[in-house]
Amino acid sequence: MAEDQIDPDIASWVLEFLIRQPIKDSIFNSLLRVLPISETNYSLKKLILLRRLESQVPNCLVSENVLQILEQIYELDQILGSKDCDKILGTKDCEQIVTSKDCDQFFSTNGCDHILGSKDCDQNLGSKGCEKNLGSKYCDRSLGSKDCEQKLGSKYCYQSLASKGCEEKLGSKYSDNILGSKDCCELLRKVYCAVAVECTVGCLRNGDNDVKGEFFDVVKRVWRGRVREMEGEDVGLVSEDLLEWRDDIEAAVWDESVCLNVVERSKEIDAVEAVRMYLKEEKARMGPSFLELVTDTLKSNEGGVQGAICSRERDESDQCRRNDGEEPEHDNNDRTYEKGKAVVVDTEKRYPMTRRKHVARKRSRLVTSCSFRGAKITDVDESGAGPSCSGHLPGTPEIKRVKEALETSRLELHAVVKDPLPEALLLAESVISVSNVANKDLGPPGDQNLDLPGGQNRDKSGEANVAVEKMDCEPPGDQNRSKYFGADNVVSVQSGVANAGNGLCSGQINAPKGLMERNKTAHTFEWDDSIDHSSEELSDSSNRPHLSSPRQRRVSPLNIYKEQKLAKRRKKKRWSIVEEDTLRAGVQKFGRGHWKLILNAYRDIFEERTEVDLKDKWRNLTRFE
């Protein structure tokens, strides 16, 4: 793992938690950009796709975009459902899933311009810089198998990443929850069929002048394109129903009576409802987020942590440690450990957690100081803890502290909702903080400081420096967001966020924001490790873990001039086929001239486009017609 990055697992926990919350898509996009997500975290990717899917539903936006999402979900299901993860991780399948295209979607390299604070990425940091920070290079560097093996050792890889013994490690319950089941695949097929039909026949019902032309275009794109391609590749998403509809629709292209019949039959299909049902099913299967599970477990089981820790005391086996080569080879009673080294708590032994045991293990070895891509998330409570660990067995007070810290952070997360992004980071930090409490109090570290060997990068001041600026408030993606994933499971904490979110953004346009939309006001600043020791004035009076204000990178007047000059004009970006098709579909659905509506409806497709761009492009597309 690179030194200056937050632990990808922590990032994924945060995202996994927030994805179930009614947070605006734009904010979530920002999170996706700043948090390092493992390329192999397929379940999280699936959650992201499900959220994208859900953001389409409330506005009845059954478009080809929905088909694309469903196809991606299916691909992820295939990977998640595979028993031989080794095969997946190194194969073409994997590459297909984690291609640069996906990186664009998940990490939004375009948004990188914004995050890095300039309008011309090439000029200031270059596309290389973007890739380093967010793109595939970054992923490769921090999570790629080669690096992973070097840094973490194969054993750790085996534990952390989806591995051959996936089912064994994760437990059957977890597998059942996360991995795609046959039932769900069947449901997915039905949804796909319904959406494909709706996409096609919908334009016949709702279209205006050039109904037949548009219908034929959709037939070409969906049925002769997508469906035929899938059929050729024997993709399981293709059902018999789908093929029957394909035949009927093809016939409808040439035969008016068949066309009328198809339109009539299609009325029996409610694609939006089908998507809703599918989402409901998936939500029910996935259950609560890991963080909620942890807090619930801590609340319900007094002896959970203690048991785990005791277990650790007893079981000092190497499998609990990271075998990363940087780990000093001394036993747990060695008092010479540096502060910041993390203790390993084998949560699997006693922790009553039935799912994600692999991450539960990782949770317990969180570092005292964690970097966050140029920003640092550091230990908050340094008081009273010396450089070395006490080495004593944990007592009830320590357990209480762990629990209270986590619970307090959880409540604060929901109480302060003006800025969800820092909240997410706060949550991540709180997890780290809780871990720190355990680390300091629960004995010597058997594990290593994961990211900061020797503790060199630690901020001794105890402040948490996260270079993320507060973002503005944008309209909620949808009022129906109160029905987010896992709503049943997060009743106690969700309402606050939902209300506050709606309150903050009330009165604004209730247009759906694409999940991958970049936030125009969000930006981060480059961290300069060499200077910062000016934390005193930034320290928060509150006891909770806090995030300090970002510090802006110094920019020379020459560069400022360059930026201003370059800011005058965006970088030219060619329209993709998908964008063009989506624009056509949007015009067909909403009508020409409703550019803002179309943009909002397909925000994730029209990344970086404005309504004017859409208008101009339509002008170009129709210029010679």
Add this chain to the structure above:
DNA sequence: ATAGGGGTATGC
């Protein structure tokens, strides 16, 4: 928010 004119970059 949208429409239309015009500037600029790019490819031929």
Add this chain to the structure above:
DNA sequence: GCATACCCCTAT
């Protein structure tokens, strides 16, 4: 130089 695509400005 021309055509085209993309982008920006401005009037409505």
